[in-house]
Amino acid sequence: MTMTKPKVSVLLVDDDTDLLGSLQVLVEASEHLDLAGRATNTADVIEHCRRHQPDVVLADIRVPGADGLSLTRTLTGGSRQGRPRVLVTTAFPLDEYLLAALGGGASGFLTKAAPWAEIELALVTVDQGCIALPAALSARLVELMLPGRASLAVLTPREARRRSWWTERSGGPADPRDAHR
Numbered sequence: 001m002t003m004t005k006p007k008v009s010v011l012l013v014d015d016d017t018d019l020l021g022s023l024q025v026l027v028e029a030s031e032h033l034d035l036a037g038r039a040t041n042t043a044d045v046i047e048h049c050r051r052h053q054p055d056v057v058l059a060d061i062r063v064p065g066a067d068g069l070s071l072t073r074t075l076t077g078g079s080r081q082g083r084p085r086v087l088v089t090t091a092f093p094l095d096e097y098l099l100a101a102l103g104g105g106a107s108g109f110l111t112k113a114a115p116w117a118e119i120e121l122a123l124v125t126v127d128q129g130c131i132a133l134p135a136a137l138s139a140r141l142v143e144l145m146l147p148g149r150a151s152l153a154v155l156t157p158r159e160a161r162r163r164s165w166w167t168e169r170s171g172g173p174a175d176p177r178d179a180h181r
Helices: 017-029 042-052 069-077 095-103 117-127 135-145 149-153 157-172 176-180
Strands: 008-015 032-039 056-060 085-090 107-109
Touching: 008 042, 008 117, 017 032, 017 117, 032 085, 032 117, 042 069, 056 069, 056 117, 069 085, 069 095, 085 095, 085 117, 095 107, 095 135, 107 117, 107 149, 149 176
Parallel strands: 008 032, 008 056, 056 085, 085 107
Antiparallel strands: none
């Protein structure tokens, strides 16, 4: 007997009804997702979450009634431990939005330009309790969190000797990244 995993229930939140309609079609066609509903403003989101308890809320960062960052904090209590989990979307991937969304309890952050496969994977990922960020935003987050990261590239004397030894014996750069420098 094969056990099937329950679908992830998703509440779609955006003030653009055309976008909501397109996302609804994609969610309904997914074998991993179930449409919990749609909302176009903060009051509707909060009421829907109270009544239907979706697993994940896919929310635009700009929602009438309050911004998506305030909505995220309201829904999550600033924590990624409970339900619903929130995946924030934006047309403007600004550093402040990324940091505020994650700091406010969002479990992920995507641009609206993300392909559907990436959005679908992110919804499933955050439902499982993980963080979902595209590679470019993950790299940017590391840069923001480790501003002195350039100093990490400095080699200790021992590492420099090893690099030199390796370079002499291999006839090439010790670090593949050096081949392009």
